Amino acid sequence: xAEEQNQLEIKFRLIDGSDIGPKSFSAATSxxxxxxxxxxxxxxxxxxxxRTVKDVKLISAGRILExxxxxxxxxxxxxxxxxxxxxxxVVVQPPSLEKEKKAASKSKQNKCVCVIx
Numbered sequence: 462x463a464e465e466q467n468q469l470e471i472k473f474r475l476i477d478g479s480d481i482g483p484k485s486f487s488a489a490t491s492x493x494x495x496x497x498x499x500x501x502x503x504x505x506x507x508x509x510x511x512r513t514v515k516d517v518k519l520i521s522a523g524r525i526l527e528x529x530x531x532x533x534x535x536x537x538x539x540x541x542x543x544x545x546x547x548x549x550x551v552v553v554q555p556p557s558l559e560k561e562k563k564a565a566s567k568s569k570q571n572k573c574v575c576v577i578x
Contacts, residue, residue: 470545471532474550481502489531491529496519499551
């Protein structure tokens with residue numbers, strides 16, 4: 462019975478409104494494990510598929526969840542609905558895009574504006 466109470470039903474809402482899940486997870490499951498589950502279940506017909514766990518951001522109750530935390534640590538009393546399914550939002554943000562933006566802004570900053578007459 463106690464093990465049943467530690468099981469949480471979670472579905473993952475993608476940016477286009479489609480869902481992955483619901484699936485049952487233990488309260489001791491890490492957020493990184495949730496992200497790995499998302500990677501394995503990602504729909505093949507979606508264009509913006511994440512490549513690694515670092516590309517996935519999970520948002521629950523308005524907070525971005527950290528990889529080293531467990532589901533139980535991130536849980537809110539608002540989720541304590543018997544038989545309820547919690548929805549977490551999934552954002553795909555590849556780190557390569559961030560690096561490209563930083564490189565582009567650095568190259569703009571380093572441009573010489575000298576005028577030779």
